Amino acid sequence: MQSKVATITNGVDVTRLTETIAAVKATPELGKFQFRVENRWIDCGENHSEVQPFYAGGQEVPHKTDFTLVADEADILLGTDKGANPVEYLLHALAACVTTSMVYHAAGRGIAIDRVESSVEGDLDLRGFLDISPNVRNGYQNIRVKLRMKADVTDEQLRELSALGPIFSPVYDTITRGVRVAVSAERMS
Amino acid sequence: MQSKVATITNGVDVTRLTETIAAVKATPELGKFQFRVENRWIDCGENHSEVQPFYAGGQEVPHKTDFTLVADEADILLGTDKGANPVEYLLHALAACVTTSMVYHAAGRGIAIDRVESSVEGDLDLRGFLDISPNVRNGYQNIRVKLRMKADVTDEQLRELSALGPIFSPVYDTITRGVRVAVSAERMS
Numbered sequence: 001m002q003s004k005v006a007t008i009t010n011g012v013d014v015t016r017l018t019e020t021i022a023a024v025k026a027t028p029e030l031g032k033f034q035f036r037v038e039n040r041w042i043d044c045g046e047n048h049s050e051v052q053p054f055y056a057g058g059q060e061v062p063h064k065t066d067f068t069l070v071a072d073e074a075d076i077l078l079g080t081d082k083g084a085n086p087v088e089y090l091l092h093a094l095a096a097c098v099t100t101s102m103v104y105h106a107a108g109r110g111i112a113i114d115r116v117e118s119s120v121e122g123d124l125d126l127r128g129f130l131d132i133s134p135n136v137r138n139g140y141q142n143i144r145v146k147l148r149m150k151a152d153v154t155d156e157q158l159r160e161l162s163a164l165g166p167i168f169s170p171v172y173d174t175i176t177r178g179v180r181v182a183v184s185a186e187r188m189s
Numbered sequence: 190m191q192s193k194v195a196t197i198t199n200g201v202d203v204t205r206l207t208e209t210i211a212a213v214k215a216t217p218e219l220g221k222f223q224f225r226v227e228n229r230w231i232d233c234g235e236n237h238s239e240v241q242p243f244y245a246g247g248q249e250v251p252h253k254t255d256f257t258l259v260a261d262e263a264d265i266l267l268g269t270d271k272g273a274n275p276v277e278y279l280l281h282a283l284a285a286c287v288t289t290s291m292v293y294h295a296a297g298r299g300i301a302i303d304r305v306e307s308s309v310e311g312d313l314d315l316r317g318f319l320d321i322s323p324n325v326r327n328g329y330q331n332i333r334v335k336l337r338m339k340a341d342v343t344d345e346q347l348r349e350l351s352a353l354g355p356i357f358s359p360v361y362d363t364i365t366r367g368v369r370v371a372v373s374a375e376r377m378s
Contacts, residue, residue, distance in 0.1 A: 011233030013267055020267075021319050028322075031315035035277050039284035041305035044200030047288045049281040049309075051273045056265050057315075063263060064270040069278070071285035074252060076245050078202055078209075078293070081253040084240045086286035086360050088224050089258070089278055092238040095228035096260035097275030098372065099236045101318070104267070115377055116230035122368075126220035126246075129290070129357055130210050136220075139363030147374040155376075162374030168318055171275050173328030178367030179311075183287065185336040185351030187344075188304055 012107035030057035037069070045073030046082055087140065090175070091120045098145055098165030098172055105164040111157065115150040143175070201296035219246035226258070234262030235271055276313060276329065279364070284309045287334055287354030287361055294353040300346065304339035332364070 007014040024031040036052035051067040053060050071086055073079025084092070095118050106113050121144050128138035147162050166172050196203040213220040225241035240256040242249050260275055262268025273281070284307050295302050310333050317327035336351050355361050 011235075016267055021321065024315055024319055025321050028316060031319070031321070031325075033313045033315055034310055035274075035280060035313065036308065036310040037277060037280045037284055039281070039288060039307045039309065041288050041292060041302075044292070045289050046200075047285050047305075049284055051277050051281075054263070054277075061263060061265055063273075067273045067277075069273060069281045069285075071281070071289070073289065074243070074250060076250055078205055084252075084256045084258060085224075086282045086289060086358075087363075088226060088240050088243075088256075089282035089285065090360050090363065091224060091226045092228070092240075092258045092260070093275045093278035093282060094370065095226055095238055096236050096258075096278065099228060099230050100234050100260070100262065100275060103230060103233070105320075113230075116236075117377065118228045119225065120228065121223055121225045124222045124224065124359060126213055126222055127217060128362070129359055130213055130220070131294075131357065132210065132214050132220070133217075137362055137366070138357055139359045139361070139366065140368045143368055143370045145370060145372045147372065148377040149374060150377040158374060158376060162372065166370075166372050168320065168327055169275075170313060170318055170328045171279050172370060172372075173317070173326055174276075174279065174364060175328075176367055176370050177326070177328065178365055179329045179332055181283065181332045181334060181355075181361060181365050183334045183336065183351065183355050183361075185338060185347060187347060188306065188337040188339040 009107040009110060010103045010113050012104050014107050017104065017108055024057070032057060045071070045077065045079030045085070047071050087122065087124060091122055091143070093171045094143065094175060095120045095145065097169040101169035101172070102161060102164040105168050106161055111151065111153065111161065113149060113151045113161070117148045119146045120144065198296040198299060199292045199302050201293050203296050206293065206297055213246070221246060234260070234266065234268030234274070236260050276311065280309045280311055280332070282360045283332065283364060284334065286358040287336075290358035290361070291350060291353040294357050295350055300340065300342065300350065302338060302340045302350070306337045308335045309333065
């Protein structure tokens with residue numbers, strides 16, 4: 001009888017991570033994921049998303065609990081400020097993904113990290129959204145992620161660590177390179 | 190003495206919307222916004238963002254309350270599933286922004302909407318993130334937004350309504366066209 005010892009680095013079970021990589025290498029279909037949310041408009045700038053079960057390598061995976069994400073706009077943007085607004089959620093998605101990607105890939109390399117914090121800011125010119133100037137884009141013009149890390153590593157390793165997020169993060173890749181978004185609409189009965 | 194009557198459509202104060210557009214037209218600096226989050230790693234795939242005050246046309250604007258956004262990964266992705274994961278937050282940001290952009294711009298056109306719901310799904314191949322295949326991107330390969338709407342409009346108006354999100358949404362623009370993300374890192378004391 002074999003016994004398995006989990007190797008945990010940065011909270012990541014590296015034994016399972018290695019097994020996952022081997023499994024997806026052997027059966028590429030296992031790498032196919034589909035994530036989903038269902039959104040419902042409440043009023044004005046308020047709407048809620050319910051995170052759905054996701055498809056992961058051949059199976060539907062429910063989340064442990066329901067996650068309801070509340071979006072709203074602040075008063076200056078005519079809303080009631082019941083939640084972060086969509087462009088703030090985008091910054092959170094980016095910060096979270098860059099952090100997790102770094103933490104997981106550091107674990108895979110056996111590098112222990114003590115702490116990670118980040119400040120993320122994005123510049124947006126409302127003249128795009130308000131249809132005032134066709135030369136101003138609607139979205140973010142620039143985003144900056146400032147990482148702060150505590151780890152027992154050399155300066156060079158610190159630079160290598162901070163590159164892992166941009167190299168591997170799915171949200172960083174999506175946002176920096178862009179992705180096709182198909183929008184369709186139908187009438188509700 | 191003048192009295193002002195607020196015109197509300199879709200919950201949006203169209204009088205204030207019109208005044209905002211006029212103000213930003215007259216003083217383009219008022220259109221300059223900066224949104225911010227502060228993220229902190231907890232363990233493994235869990236990290237939290239605190240949404241910060243934002244800069245809006247010359248002033249710092251605090252939110253009414255604190256918004257803490259919890260990201261985590263599901264067990265199959267080695268996490269503890271305490272919150273939606275980063276790529277799910279990205280879908281929420283998109284759904285929320287497309288919806289709000291449509292609702293506000295419909296209000297500006299005097300078009301009342303009764304209900305909006307949307308299903309958003311994104312395809313992601315983990316072979317990118319797991320560094321298994323250099324030909325597979327890390328991020329989303331495709332995203333689909335399926336809107337369902339209830340409004341007393343013609344079919345042509347329905348199509349026009351559903352185009353407002355893609356035309357004006359900041360998150361849609363950011364995700365489809367891409368944006369530069371600068372990442373820097375420093376050692377924490």
